[in-house]
Amino acid sequence: MSSTARIRELFKKYGYTAVGVHLGVYAATISGCYVAAERSSGLEKLLIKYGLLSDESLKADKDSKQRGWFADQMSRGGPSLLIAFICTKALLPVRAPLTLAITPPVARILRQRAAST
Numbered sequence: 200m201s202s203t204a205r206i207r208e209l210f211k212k213y214g215y216t217a218v219g220v221h222l223g224v225y226a227a228t229i230s231g232c233y234v235a236a237e238r239s240s241g242l243e244k245l246l247i248k249y250g251l252l253s254d255e256s257l258k259a260d261k262d263s264k265q266r267g268w269f270a271d272q273m274s275r276g277g278p279s280l281l282i283a284f285i286c287t288k289a290l291l292p293v294r295a296p297l298t299l300a301i302t303p304p305v306a307r308i309l310r311q312r313a314a315s316t
Contacts, residue, residue, distance in 0.1 A: 233283035
């Protein structure tokens with residue numbers, strides 16, 4: 200059975216629980232990727248190295264009107280979010296099996312809690 204068919208079957212069987220687990224795994228993945236992208240501030244140096252960004256435009260941080268659009272965007276959180284989004288999409292082969300593995304135990308725990316209430 201293909202991975203897509205297994206995920207569809209999982210969503211049919213567990214419903215909102217599977218959706219919640221999937222969104223939780225997705226949120227944890229994109230958050231982790233964002234933190235990793237924020238902490239590795241080598242993106243600006245890499246862009247300067249390949250001539251996509253000038254060092255002078257980053258040094259002119261004191262006056263944002265003198266910076267170019269790209270340099271202005273580089274000083275914000277946008278590039279880190281974009282990198283986190285791309286990494287999260289690339290990690291789908293990891294996230295899908297994780298969702299498949301975690302959903303049944305989470306559903307069992309939620310059923311036990313609902314039964315005890």
